[in-house]
Amino acid sequence: MIPDRTETSGLLDEALAGVAVAFQGMTAHEQESNCECHWGSAEELALLKTPDxxxxxxxxxxxxWAADWHYPGLLLRRILPQVTERLVDGRIVAMEGLDSLARFFAVSPWHEWPKGQQAALRRFLNVWWVHxxxxxxxxxxxxxxLPFLAEATTRLTPWLADWAEALVDEPARRHLVEAMDEWMYDLQGDALPWPSSHDIDAWAPALQLWVIRHAPAVLREHDASAELIEDISRFSLPDSARYDKPLSRWRAGRPWPE
Structure with a gap:
């Protein structure tokens, strides 16, 4: 169940505090190394091996950002208290960090961590998504x-289910309108609208189905064109029927100027 908006701030503070406690004292592996020419100095590496x-x-x-660590899971645990704070305050943003951070999660076997650490991380991700x-x-x-969460956890549909439940709130509906600006071009081509190393063949249809179910009513509420809503309805058609007439202005991936 999605918490009431008035509860979310307190829950987020609790989740951040839980991460700080669960990952207190974590350090990089004592044998961790990286190239001083391309990554950073020995002094900086030593900081990663110093707790807190x-x-x-x-x-x-x-x-x-670095993809060549020997022990990425330990490094993720070392930086999680700061990373979670920066996810909340927006200092890790799309195309400038979220993609890299998701890959870092994906190569870190965090689902094998001690149960208390797993629980603290999962709680933060769930509460942050609601926020x-x-x-x-x-x-x-x-x-x-959404792409960050899907790639970091290798799961898509639970995050979509939360979004569907949150559509009673105006911010969640506005987010969906904004998402269609970003997603429409790729979804019309049966593609996932972000680069993924996971189950693209299943995720793209799942996202299309979710959009078919939830986007039209929200878009009508925000005065979207009938052509856009018709284009969304075509996602469920076979290719032979989908393009029997020209697509709307969204064919190019962004609205044309009025």
Whole structure:
């Protein structure tokens, strides 16, 4: 059940505190290394092996951007308290970090961590997603948060189910309208609207079906064109019937100027 908006701020504070406690004292592996020429200095690497010392923004970003760590799971645990705070305040944004962070989650075997750490992380991700959906001032749009969550957890449909439940709130409906701006071009081509290393063949149809079920009513409420809504209805048609007449202005992926 999606919490009431008035509860979300307190729940998010509790989830952040839970992450800080669960991952207190974590360090990189003592044998972890990286190229000084391309990643950073020995002094910076030593900071990752020192518990609970805050990392500056540049070092934090380079840590989850790098794809060649030997022990990424330990590094993720080291930086999670700062990473979760920055997800909330919007300092990790789409195309400048969320994609890299999702890949970092994907290569870190966090589902094998101690149960208390897994629970703290899962609770944060769940509460943060609700915050994104229902808080008018959330710093990350839902169409950017969803790919991160799907890639980081290798699951898509639970996050979509939460969004559907949250559509009683205006911010979640507005997020859906914004998402259609970003997604329509790819979905019309039966493609997932973000790069993925997971189950693309299943996720793209699942997202199309979710859009068919939930987007038309919301788009009508926001005065979307009949052509756009018709294009969405075509997702359920076979290719032979889908393009029997020209697509609307969304064919190019963005609305044409009026």
């Amino acid at each position: 010392v805050p990392l500056d923004e540049e070092l934090l970003r380079r840590t989850y 994104v959906l229902v808080e008018p001032d959330a710093k990350v749009p839902a169409h950017a948060a």
